[in-house]
Amino acid sequence: PLRVLVAFDGxxxxxxxxxxxRFSRAKNLARRDVPYAVxxxxxTDQVPVGTVIPSAHTSQIKMLAVASGPGDLGRWQSVQRNLVDDYRKAYGAEPGPVLAVAVMTDTDNTGTKAVGSYAGIRIDCGSR
Incomplete structure (x- = not known):
């Protein structure tokens, strides 16, 4: 799937x-601190929009489906999210400060092929 990752401190x-x-091992491997939560x-076309999927490896990574199905493939899509509300939904807690934003497209777990293009990612730091 295509992914936009937001890393939080905590x-x-x-x-x-x-x-x-797990955090200690990850820090030793990375030789630096790792985010508290991602x-x-x-x-994806695997789950409905709004589904929160926990990572199989750690409780501190959650995936949130913001688009699903093949209907808009090959066309630019615009998505607006509220990071605070989404974090609360995924983790049941208040988020810490945002540390980083990253993008990725991968299919290593699905064995399929995917191509993704990303543009115009903006984070509006309005009031909580």
Whole structure:
């Protein structure tokens, strides 16, 4: 699927022991701090819009389907989201500061092919 990732800061000490150990291993591998949480906005035909999909690897990565189905393939799509509301929906908590935004297109888990183009990504830092 196509993905726009938003990485958030947070207090790792509040997580369960197993999750803190994962963070420690990831930090050792990356040789730097890793984000507390990642919210991935995905374009997919696998689940309905609005579905939150937890990562199979960590509780701190959640995917949120913002488009679904083949109807708009090959055409530019415009999506507006409220990061705070989406974070609350995915994590049931208040978000920390945004650390980074990234984009990716991958099919390693689906075994299919995909091409994605991204443009005009904007984050409006209005009041919470």
């Amino acid at each position: 207090d790792v000490a509040t997580l369960p022991d197993a999750e803190r150990r 919210l991935m906005y995905i374009w």
